[in-house]
Amino acid sequence: MDTTRIDKWLWAARFFKTRSLAADAVERGKVKLRGERTKPSHSLKTGDMLQIDNGATEWEVQVCGISDKRGSAAVAQGLYGETAASVEKRRLLAEQHHFFKEPTAALKGRPTKRDRRLLDQSSS
Template identity: 70%
Template sequence: MDTTRIDKWCWAARFFKTRSLATDAIDRGRVRLNGERTKPSHSVKAGDKLAIDNGATEWEVVVTGVADKRGSAAIAATLYSETEDSLRRRETEAERHRLFREPSAEIKGRPTKRDRRLLDRSSS
């Protein structure tokens, strides 16, 4: 197999949990093929460069393998190689999140009276 649909590939490479989420993201322009917007039915082949924004993370990858069926995470990792620039951006983003935590990140659900006092104390 030399080519496959871009929505199937994004799903098989585990960038999206479902194929319909991949299709929606491609329709909204969150997945770019060689810098251009594309349709979910467009074919992807080895050597293509994809910019993928799955909502939580932005990736810039080069397609190294083609698959239209979802396999294990180990197999999915062989379908692409991430660019150096993308790796640096993701590491910088992770470091920033580690250093500057959102005060409400530890609180699950509605804050208690004690949680509210801690939030007020940390923001002062």
């Protein structure tokens, strides 16, 4: 197999949980092929560059393998190679979120009256 649909490949490479989510992302322009918007039915081949934004994370990857079947995570990781700039960008973003502490992270379950007062004091 030399080519496959871009939405099938995104699903097989585990960037999206379902094929319909992958197709919607391509339609909305969240996935770009060589910097250009494309359609979900566009053929993808080895060597193509993709910019992928699935809402939680952004990747810049090069297609290393073609598959239209979803396999294990190890197989899926073999379908693409992430660029060094993309890896660095994701690492920096993860570090920024590491220092931000959610105010309710220490609470377990529903806050008590005392917890609520402390939360209200810290927010004002």
